[in-house]
Amino acid sequence: MEDEKPEAVAEEMELEEVKAPDAAPVERKPVEEEQVVYKQVRSVQFGLLSPKMIKKMASAKIVTPELYDKEGYPVDGGLMDIRLGVIDPGLRCKTCGSKLKECVGHFGYISLARPIIHLNFSGVILTLLRCTCRECGRILIPQDKLDKYSEKLRQYGKEKGEELLRKKIREVIQRLGNKCPHCKAKQGKVAIEKPTTFLEDEKRISPIEIRTRLEKISDADAELFGLNTKIARPEWTVLTVLPIPPVTMRPSITLETGERSEDDLTHKLGDIVRINQRLFENINAGAPEIIVEDLWDLLQYHITTFFDNEVAQLPPARHRSGQPLKTLTERIKSKEGRIRHNLAGKRTNFSARTVISPDPMLDITEVGVPEVMALKLTVPERVTQWNMGYLKKFVEKGPKKYPGANYIVRPDGKKKKLTEETIEQALEELQPGYVVERHLMDGDIAIFNRQPSLHRMSMMVHHIRVLPFKTLRLNPAVCFPYNADFDGDEMNLHIPQTEEAMAEAEILMLVQTQLISPRYGLAVIGCVQDAISGNYLLTQKSFSMGREAAIDLLARAEIPELGRLPRKETVTGKEIFSVILPEDFGFVGRSKSPEEPEVVIEGGKLVSGVMDKNNLGEGSGLLLRNIHHKYGEKKAVEFIGKVFRLGIQVLMKRGFTTTVSDTDLPEKISREVRQLLDSSSNEVNELIRQYREGQLEAFPGRTLRETLELKIMEVLNRARNEAGLIVSRSADRSSHTMIMALSGARGTTINLAQMAATVGQQALRAKRIEKGYKHRTLSCFERNDIGPEAHGFIKNCFKKGLSPPEFFFQAMVGRDSLMDTALRTPKSGYLYRRLANAMQDLKVEYDHTVRDASRRIIQFSYGEDGIDVSKSEAGKINVKRIIAEVME
Amino acid sequence: MTKKVDVKKHVLVPKGQKLGEKEKEDLLQKYGISVSELPRIKKSDPMLGGMAARPGEVIKINRSSPTAGKTVFYRVVVSG
Numbered sequence: 001m002e003d004e005k006p007e008a009v010a011e012e013m014e015l016e017e018v019k020a021p022d023a024a025p026v027e028r029k030p031v032e033e034e035q036v037v038y039k040q041v042r043s044v045q046f047g048l049l050s051p052k053m054i055k056k057m058a059s060a061k062i063v064t065p066e067l068y069d070k071e072g073y074p075v076d077g078g079l080m081d082i083r084l085g086v087i088d089p090g091l092r093c094k095t096c097g098s099k100l101k102e103c104v105g106h107f108g109y110i111s112l113a114r115p116i117i118h119l120n121f122s123g124v125i126l127t128l129l130r131c132t133c134r135e136c137g138r139i140l141i142p143q144d145k146l147d148k149y150s151e152k153l154r155q156y157g158k159e160k161g162e163e164l165l166r167k168k169i170r171e172v173i174q175r176l177g178n179k180c181p182h183c184k185a186k187q188g189k190v191a192i193e194k195p196t197t198f199l200e201d202e203k204r205i206s207p208i209e210i211r212t213r214l215e216k217i218s219d220a221d222a223e224l225f226g227l228n229t230k231i232a233r234p235e236w237t238v239l240t241v242l243p244i245p246p247v248t249m250r251p252s253i254t255l256e257t258g259e260r261s262e263d264d265l266t267h268k269l270g271d272i273v274r275i276n277q278r279l280f281e282n283i284n285a286g287a288p289e290i291i292v293e294d295l296w297d298l299l300q301y302h303i304t305t306f307f308d309n310e311v312a313q314l315p316p317a318r319h320r321s322g323q324p325l326k327t328l329t330e331r332i333k334s335k336e337g338r339i340r341h342n343l344a345g346k347r348t349n350f351s352a353r354t355v356i357s358p359d360p361m362l363d364i365t366e367v368g369v370p371e372v373m374a375l376k377l378t379v380p381e382r383v384t385q386w387n388m389g390y391l392k393k394f395v396e397k398g399p400k401k402y403p404g405a406n407y408i409v410r411p412d413g414k415k416k417k418l419t420e421e422t423i424e425q426a427l428e429e430l431q432p433g434y435v436v437e438r439h440l441m442d443g444d445i446a447i448f449n450r451q452p453s454l455h456r457m458s459m460m461v462h463h464i465r466v467l468p469f470k471t472l473r474l475n476p477a478v479c480f481p482y483n484a485d486f487d488g489d490e491m492n493l494h495i496p497q498t499e500e501a502m503a504e505a506e507i508l509m510l511v512q513t514q515l516i517s518p519r520y521g522l523a524v525i526g527c528v529q530d531a532i533s534g535n536y537l538l539t540q541k542s543f544s545m546g547r548e549a550a551i552d553l554l555a556r557a558e559i560p561e562l563g564r565l566p567r568k569e570t571v572t573g574k575e576i577f578s579v580i581l582p583e584d585f586g587f588v589g590r591s592k593s594p595e596e597p598e599v600v601i602e603g604g605k606l607v608s609g610v611m612d613k614n615n616l617g618e619g620s621g622l623l624l625r626n627i628h629h630k631y632g633e634k635k636a637v638e639f640i641g642k643v644f645r646l647g648i649q650v651l652m653k654r655g656f657t658t659t660v661s662d663t664d665l666p667e668k669i670s671r672e673v674r675q676l677l678d679s680s681s682n683e684v685n686e687l688i689r690q691y692r693e694g695q696l697e698a699f700p701g702r703t704l705r706e707t708l709e710l711k712i713m714e715v716l717n718r719a720r721n722e723a724g725l726i727v728s729r730s731a732d733r734s735s736h737t738m739i740m741a742l743s744g745a746r747g748t749t750i751n752l753a754q755m756a757a758t759v760g761q762q763a764l765r766a767k768r769i770e771k772g773y774k775h776r777t778l779s780c781f782e783r784n785d786i787g788p789e790a791h792g793f794i795k796n797c798f799k800k801g802l803s804p805p806e807f808f809f810q811a812m813v814g815r816d817s818l819m820d821t822a823l824r825t826p827k828s829g830y831l832y833r834r835l836a837n838a839m840q841d842l843k844v845e846y847d848h849t850v851r852d853a854s855r856r857i858i859q860f861s862y863g864e865d866g867i868d869v870s871k872s873e874a875g876k877i878n879v880k881r882i883i884a885e886v887m888e
Numbered sequence: 889m890t891k892k893v894d895v896k897k898h899v900l901v902p903k904g905q906k907l908g909e910k911e912k913e914d915l916l917q918k919y920g921i922s923v924s925e926l927p928r929i930k931k932s933d934p935m936l937g938g939m940a941a942r943p944g945e946v947i948k949i950n951r952s953s954p955t956a957g958k959t960v961f962y963r964v965v966v967s968g
Contacts, residue, residue: 849919857925860919861956865955865956
């Protein structure tokens with residue numbers, strides 16, 4: 001988007017309504033009363049400014065590079081001429097008579113001593129020079145062919161655009177030979193020396209000559225190149241007068257010392273005017289050709305850099321300090337330019353940002369807002385006769401006490417700040433029709449956001465809970481959709497300011513409306529960490545507790561349906577869990593546990609199976625998806641909240657921690673691991689022996705060496721996996737580390753094996769480590785050692801500690817993966833940006849086709865299967881269940 | 889050494905066939921579109937080798953799809 005540089009967007013282009021092309025561009029009369037004109041803009045057209053137009057729209061001719069006289073008053077005919085608009089308070093504009101801020105500014109102009117090529121049109125000029133006769137100015141295509149093909153060319157231009165049309169014309173002409181078919185004049189070879197010098201047969205063509213040639217092109221011929229000569233005559237691409245932008249777009253700043261500091265554009269314009277004046281003087285004095293030409297070139301340079309100071313072939317114009325000037329193109333272009341910075345990236349009021357921290361006792365749909373924020377952020381509430389008393393209480397408290405109010409707004413729109421002194425007056429004044437901007441309170445709604453906002457779940461509506469301390473707080477269950485953690489992450493909060501905005505935000509963006517991901521059709525909000533371990537423990541076969549204790553547990557978890565607990569002395573964990581399931585819920589699913597792989601829920605009772613990450617976790621499993629489908633989003637989000645709190649309370653009651661002794665292995669097992677490692681080491685040595693003796697057979701398409709590497713990798717990886725198996729087989733399944741791994745709350749059995757048995761092979765880009773010295777990785781190994789230890793196999797486990805070379809290998813891989821993530825993030829971000837920009841106008845139509853903005857078909861059926869993923873289960877439709885439901 | 893490969897025989901290249909005039913009209917009717925709104929395929933596309941397709945004709949393509957198993961797609965031949 002911003003990378004394209006369409007030539008038609010140069011600054012001095014004029015914008016006008018098609019209907020009235022000759023209307024005066026600037027309204028000169030002082031505006032006495034506000035006039036409302038009801039007209040619709042039908043189209044906007046871009047064209048070139050003619051010299052006549054430039055003079056017509058100008059309100060001053062600029063003749064001197066001086067800015068101010070001795071009194072510090074703007075010089076007439078200078079660049080800060082007060083006819084160009086006002087930037088000083090108190091002064092009145094000489095053109096329109098209005099004051100600062102009212103006057104939008106007026107253009108001026110300078111007449112150039114010699115014509116100057118406009119940088120952005122050098123391409124157009126080049127094609128025109130090449131494709132028209134140097135003598136008669138006709139297009140270099142014979143008349144008979146023109147008659148025949150001009151319509152076709154026009155059609156081609158309409159379809160493919162002007163750029164390709166011009167290329168086509170050039171191709172045609174190149175085939176026709178180098179004589180003008182109209183006047184038989186021989187044509188020279190025109191070349192461009194970037195950015196603005198044109199050569200014909202190696203000799204320079206002056207801009208004067210270029211302009212006269214362009215003038216000779218007839219309207220009809222110009223139109224063949226796609227130029228509408230009413231708004232863009234070819235010769236207007238060579239400047240004879242230059243419009244001077246109004247001072248309002250290049251205001252000067254007065255420093256504390258009283259010194260004035262001028263805008264970059266003013267500096268540049270000063271250069272232009274100065275050189276232009278000198279050029280005039282030299283021409284009039286009859287100075288030698290060389291001097292005039294030098295000055296001319298200098299003027300060309302200044303005007304070129306005035307438009308664009310980042311032209312590849314030119315040195316950028318600089319300040320005295322050496323920093324490059326920011327001229328017209330740089331103002332518009334790129335991330336810090338007008339478009340992306342100021343137009344696409346506006347700043348908002350009623351927003352806040354700070355560090356986030358977790359609070360599992362908050363509801364999932366809530367966000368904890370620190371009191372200091374609640375004192376600054378406000379919600380407008382209109383005063384009516386019924387809520388007067390209620391709103392007066394806020395006004396009474398004023399801006400400093402919570403919950404108070406910061407402003408009142410009178411019906412005429414005047415805003416009044418509340419202070420200690422104005423409170424009393426405001427109270428008297430308050431009546432229906434006023435608006436009170438009161439402090440944030442519990443239950444107000446806010447849009448909560450974490451960057452990068454990659455999907456719609458990155459901005460969700462939460463209800464506000466005003467809390468002490470200074471961080472924004474959220475339930476850890478919503479970390480996943482925001483991709484947030486608490487290592488210093490910050491998040492943003494926005495407060496909608498009208499009833500419509502609040503209602504709209506709440507209906508469309510409330511957390512519970514975002515439960516199911518439109519990407520894969522599963523819940524994106526689920527249990528994390530302790531909540532998973534807790535429910536895993538609770539739903540174990542062996543878990544049971546007294547009824548009293550169970551009620552205590554449920555009450556702590558703020559679960560009100562205590563009556564659903566079976567009436568018996570001791571209850572099992574599954575029975576406790578069943579309390580929070582909807583009463584008529586039926587479900588069959590899978591869990592990670594090998595003992596109870598099948599999860600069965602019948603009539604709202606958990607019959608078998610354990611609850612682990614597969615069922616409760618975010619982005620996995622169908623339990624949450626089914627509850628959402630059957631009972632709606634409100635019930636689903638309530639369910640998640642209850643499961644979450646229940647899991648945590650179970651752990652609070654039982655106690656949960658992790659310890660180094662969890663990774664202790666019995667003597668027998670560690671011997672087994674040692675033997676395993678020894679035998680694979682032997683296996684590798686055997687492979688190496690075979691390789692050295694030439695007995696190894698190469699895989700197809702691989703060298704012998706590659707084959708050896710593959711085989712070694714395979715053996716060593718197998719060793720690590722087997723060690724992992726041995727550890728997980730022998731490990732105490734009730735140890736807390738193991739519980740976390742088994743439930744999927746945190747860590748894997750591989751992590752455990754790395755702590756307890758062996759770290760295993762370190763891989764750098766899917767290969768064993770080969771970097772380092774000549775023929776060896778580290779200097780402590782012999783040359784050409786291809787054994788496991790010399791290439792990054794770590795025999796030790798983390799608990800025992802690594803040997804120095806092992807440590808080094810581990811650090812290598814660690815550093816590499818760190819670099820990799822650091823480099824990958826911006827790359828994928830940019831890729832995403834390009835994709836999003838390319839696809840933002842795609843839309844699914846009523847006939848299921850995916851089409852772009854010009855209604856062209858991209859896909860004949862959305863996703864080729866026509867499934868709305870957000871209404872599916874993991875992208876599929878469960879036909880079996882639908883049939884079962886219908887049969888009931 | 890250079891061996892001529894017929895890409896049409898490759899497993900990853902989907903099979904296509906020309907649509908008759910009648911079928912083409914039906915297709916355009918069904919989606920309420922003109923040919924210019926169809927996805928395009930260049931005449932020089934190796935997939936069309938030997939099909940003698942002329943610009944303006946519509947090619948029906950049977951693709952395998954990771955989501956739908958099998959899917960049909962239509963592309964209009966353009967010059968180039």
